[in-house]
Amino acid sequence: MKLSVIIVNYNVKYFLEQCLRSVLKASKNIETEVFVVDNNSSDDSVSYLTPLFQEVTFISNKDNPGFSTANNQAIELAKGEYILLLNPDTVVGEDTFSDICRFMDEHPKAGALGVKMIDGCGNFLPESKRGFPSPWNSFCKMFGLSKIFPKSPFFSKYHLRYLDENKIHEVDVLAGAFMLLSKSALDKIGLLDNSFFMYGEDIDLSYRMTLGGYKNYYLPTPIIHYKGESTKKDIKYVKTFYQAMLIFFNKHYPNNSRLYAALIYSAIYMRASFDAVGKLVVLKESKDSKEFKDLKFLRVLKKCDHVVFSTDDVDFKEIINKMSEKKDKPTIYYIYHPETKILVSSGKTQTDINKGEYGLS
Numbered sequence: 001m002k003l004s005v006i007i008v009n010y011n012v013k014y015f016l017e018q019c020l021r022s023v024l025k026a027s028k029n030i031e032t033e034v035f036v037v038d039n040n041s042s043d044d045s046v047s048y049l050t051p052l053f054q055e056v057t058f059i060s061n062k063d064n065p066g067f068s069t070a071n072n073q074a075i076e077l078a079k080g081e082y083i084l085l086l087n088p089d090t091v092v093g094e095d096t097f098s099d100i101c102r103f104m105d106e107h108p109k110a111g112a113l114g115v116k117m118i119d120g121c122g123n124f125l126p127e128s129k130r131g132f133p134s135p136w137n138s139f140c141k142m143f144g145l146s147k148i149f150p151k152s153p154f155f156s157k158y159h160l161r162y163l164d165e166n167k168i169h170e171v172d173v174l175a176g177a178f179m180l181l182s183k184s185a186l187d188k189i190g191l192l193d194n195s196f197f198m199y200g201e202d203i204d205l206s207y208r209m210t211l212g213g214y215k216n217y218y219l220p221t222p223i224i225h226y227k228g229e230s231t232k233k234d235i236k237y238v239k240t241f242y243q244a245m246l247i248f249f250n251k252h253y254p255n256n257s258r259l260y261a262a263l264i265y266s267a268i269y270m271r272a273s274f275d276a277v278g279k280l281v282v283l284k285e286s287k288d289s290k291e292f293k294d295l296k297f298l299r300v301l302k303k304c305d306h307v308v309f310s311t312d313d314v315d316f317k318e319i320i321n322k323m324s325e326k327k328d329k330p331t332i333y334y335i336y337h338p339e340t341k342i343l344v345s346s347g348k349t350q351t352d353i354n355k356g357e358y359g360l361s
Helices: 013-026 045-049 067-075 096-106 135-142 183-189 201-211 235-252 254-285 292-302 316-324 350-354
Strands: 003-009 032-038 057-060 082-086 110-118 169-171 178-182 215-225 305-310 331-337 342-345
Touching: 003 013, 003 067, 013 032, 013 045, 013 096, 013 316, 013 331, 013 342, 032 045, 032 067, 045 057, 057 067, 082 096, 082 183, 096 110, 096 178, 096 215, 110 183, 110 201, 110 316, 178 183, 178 201, 183 201, 201 215, 215 316, 305 316, 316 331
Parallel strands: 003 032, 003 082, 032 057, 110 215, 305 331
Antiparallel strands: 082 178, 110 178, 169 215, 331 342
């Protein structure tokens, strides 16, 4: 077996359906097995998807043990030479798997590989390639210095913004949303650390790869990552993310744990203050509207182009390449699947479309 694909799902069945369709197309010329580990979803993900994808192995958990534990469940069953950790809210191209496996075959020192991820509007996601969260790198990220000086190797090492996103690079950290792992390297350094419930496990694994003598590479093969469709981006998310960073730091930099803890909690409180002010502004602007929660999104829609791709007419690779093209005007992209009549976009699926929120029904 060449490749084992592992997807951990939680309440995003339509995004996962689209992901699996792209995965199966990318697997046609590669001996591949696919696992979906469902962390006790409440949207009937498994019962909905099992009849559609009988070639996929579904593992249904009766609770939510977290991202690391769920991935480890499937890794222990995997037979592939390479293991791909893949988020359910991603779309890969028809030649993505052949590209990444070929690169790993040609680079025997490679322990892990990541790719160029774009969001649902075609924007490059900087977490595609990252540096280690040292005290200084983390400070620059938390307090905005990396955004102020994006081309500076001194201030912008967290997201390595000074490295060309369209070239191959050896990097420190790869994103767990798309992380190709050498099974032999994984056998040597160990599985994902179950101490990380969600977030931080990819940083820890990347770090242990380098400690084990392997290299982590960034390959500019584009995929779509809708980014966090199963995660609510609120202060709870921020706290969970930074606490995961604290676990990493206590594990690998124990001598500086107090300093890092102070930075972590400062960042949490600062983010909470910004969020509170932002909510007050939204409420003030939309106090006369019953739909105030969607007001900001609707304003954005008026200024955007809308593009709908049908998978009957366009393959996933072409969709991804079209979305990657630079445009003068912001664009909202939709992918339509005629087989199940599902229309998927960033943050929206068939349920929303049927309500006519986009005026497309």
